[in-house]
Amino acid sequence: MERPRIRDYFQQDLSQNETITPKQRAILQASLDLFAEKGFDQTSTSDIAQRAGVAEGTVYRRYKTKAALRDAILAPIAAHIVPILASDFSEDELRQRYPSLQAFVTAIFTDRVAFAKANVKELKVIFEMAAFDTERREQILSQIAPKVVKQMGSVINQLKADHLIVDWPNDLILQSLLSQLFGYLAQLMLELPGTEIEREQAYLITVMTKILTPGEHDQITGQ
Amino acid sequence: MERPRIRDYFQQDLSQNETITPKQRAILQASLDLFAEKGFDQTSTSDIAQRAGVAEGTVYRRYKTKAALRDAILAPIAAHIVPILASDFSEDELRQRYPSLQAFVTAIFTDRVAFAKANVKELKVIFEMAAFDTERREQILSQIAPKVVKQMGSVINQLKADHLIVDWPNDLILQSLLSQLFGYLAQLMLELPGTEIEREQAYLITVMTKILTPGEHDQITGQ
DNA sequence: TATTAAAATGAGTTATCACTCACTTATTTT
DNA sequence: AAAATAAGTGAGTGATAACTCATTTTAATA
Numbered sequence: 001m002e003r004p005r006i007r008d009y010f011q012q013d014l015s016q017n018e019t020i021t022p023k024q025r026a027i028l029q030a031s032l033d034l035f036a037e038k039g040f041d042q043t044s045t046s047d048i049a050q051r052a053g054v055a056e057g058t059v060y061r062r063y064k065t066k067a068a069l070r071d072a073i074l075a076p077i078a079a080h081i082v083p084i085l086a087s088d089f090s091e092d093e094l095r096q097r098y099p100s101l102q103a104f105v106t107a108i109f110t111d112r113v114a115f116a117k118a119n120v121k122e123l124k125v126i127f128e129m130a131a132f133d134t135e136r137r138e139q140i141l142s143q144i145a146p147k148v149v150k151q152m153g154s155v156i157n158q159l160k161a162d163h164l165i166v167d168w169p170n171d172l173i174l175q176s177l178l179s180q181l182f183g184y185l186a187q188l189m190l191e192l193p194g195t196e197i198e199r200e201q202a203y204l205i206t207v208m209t210k211i212l213t214p215g216e217h218d219q220i221t222g223q
Numbered sequence: 224m225e226r227p228r229i230r231d232y233f234q235q236d237l238s239q240n241e242t243i244t245p246k247q248r249a250i251l252q253a254s255l256d257l258f259a260e261k262g263f264d265q266t267s268t269s270d271i272a273q274r275a276g277v278a279e280g281t282v283y284r285r286y287k288t289k290a291a292l293r294d295a296i297l298a299p300i301a302a303h304i305v306p307i308l309a310s311d312f313s314e315d316e317l318r319q320r321y322p323s324l325q326a327f328v329t330a331i332f333t334d335r336v337a338f339a340k341a342n343v344k345e346l347k348v349i350f351e352m353a354a355f356d357t358e359r360r361e362q363i364l365s366q367i368a369p370k371v372v373k374q375m376g377s378v379i380n381q382l383k384a385d386h387l388i389v390d391w392p393n394d395l396i397l398q399s400l401l402s403q404l405f406g407y408l409a410q411l412m413l414e415l416p417g418t419e420i421e422r423e424q425a426y427l428i429t430v431m432t433k434i435l436t437p438g439e440h441d442q443i444t445g446q
Numbered sequence: 447t448a449t450t451a452a453a454a455t456g457a458g459t460t461a462t463c464a465c466t467c468a469c470t471t472a473t474t475t476t
Numbered sequence: 477a478a479a480a481t482a483a484g485t486g487a488g489t490g491a492t493a494a495c496t497c498a499t500t501t502t503a504a505t506a
Binding site: 044045046056057059060064065066 | 462463464465466467
């Protein structure tokens with residue numbers, strides 16, 4: 001069975017959004033670009049109007065506030081990020097699709113990296129919000145985190161049963177995987193100089209596989 | 224060895240040029256706290272004055288603009304974070320101090336984590352700036368990155384010569400180490416729920432050691 | 447204690463920005 | 477084509493925030 005490509009989800013969303021006028025789309029695009037370039041607070045609604053080539057009043061036609069405009073941009077991401085992060089793996093499929101640890105890691109991450117690459121700007125806006133909006137951060141996390149832990153947990157447990165993965169607590173495994181993933185994403189978002197993204201990506205899979213491969217020195221140090 | 228706090232540095236810095244008054248110190252402290260709590264843009268100068276227990280005019284007595292106030296906080300961070308991140312390891316000490324990979328990882332790591340813990344607020348302010356001020360980000364990076372690459376590189380090369388570390392390009396090794404480090408720091412800064420910091424820390428060293436331990440499957444996949 | 451200089455004050459100024467609304471232009475319906 | 481509805485406009489408004497300055501308070505010095 002073919003899993004739908006992640007990047008397709010999002011493309012759909014922007015275009016299928018009912019009868020959205022060209023000017024309204026221009027406003028969304030300009031907002032996203034500016035929020036990602038300068039940050040939400042540093043972007044004025046007149047900036048947006050100017051970049052989109054519309055009058056300032058037009059910005060407020062569909063979105064009552066500037067915050068509502070930001071949320072309209074984030075909504076499709078929030079809606080899709082959950083199924084993407086916590087893709088549902090049926091127990092049956094596991095053995096067939098992920099006979100080796102490397103196959104598992106590769107499958108998981110090509111998906112997520114593709115999604116991230118297609119939505120770099122949106123992710124920047126999300127991270128900016130998450131950094132200082134404590135309430136919403138906790139709200140979003142409380143929705144996403146349990147699902148990720150549960151879904152990924154079941155895969156990890158399966159691999160553990162087959163002794164294909166290191167025997168560490170699942171939350172610790174997830175943390176190190178996510179650290180590597182976010183480290184890679186940071187490079188994308190910050191456009192750090194001197195990075196060859198393709199090379200990094202291949203490396204990422206190697207490192208993650210290595211982290212997860214069971215071995216002899218896997219006891220956690222410290223008391 | 225005790226790691227100093229950045230706060231001490233900037234108080235030092237200030238007391239060098241003339242005596243700093245208690246109120247001016249209160250303003251700096253309040254600014255730092257508020258910038259870390261709410262972000263720079265979301266903090267008004269009247270907020271700062273109120274928190275510091277002074278009149279708003281007093282804020283502008285020493286610092287001509289709000290941006291200058293932020294820079295007065297960032298300057299000592301930028302000035303002192305370099306030698307700390309890129310602590311100089313003398314070639315002689317290397318073999319004695321880091322006879323094993325784990326000794327290296329542990330040393331590097333406890334050092335920097337302790338530093339980070341003592342300066343969480345300052346780090347938050349720096350990261351906010353780094354996120355959207357492209358110019359200054361590149362400026363700071365161009366100063367720090369080469370030093371880190373050079374200093375850490377010499378240690379890594381030493382370990383490579385002794386076959387104590389995996390034979391990957393140094394920049395890729397650093398990337399995975401920094402990813403793990405920053406993943407851990409994110410937990411500190413964002414106060415993510417359900418994390419037992421001590422446990423994470425012990426785990427981190429284990430993971431990093433595992434990543435870096437040379438093995439058989441260390442070829443980087445993909446072309 | 448008297449004099450002088452620096453520090454602090456807070457009411458006031460200016461500028462910006464999010465947002466509104468009476469009106470015009472475009473599109474759809476009859 | 478006329479009427480009705482929706483989309484778009486831009487000058488205008490109130491609020492807020494950065495910043496100023498004439499005056500007062502505190503500290504230093506003679």
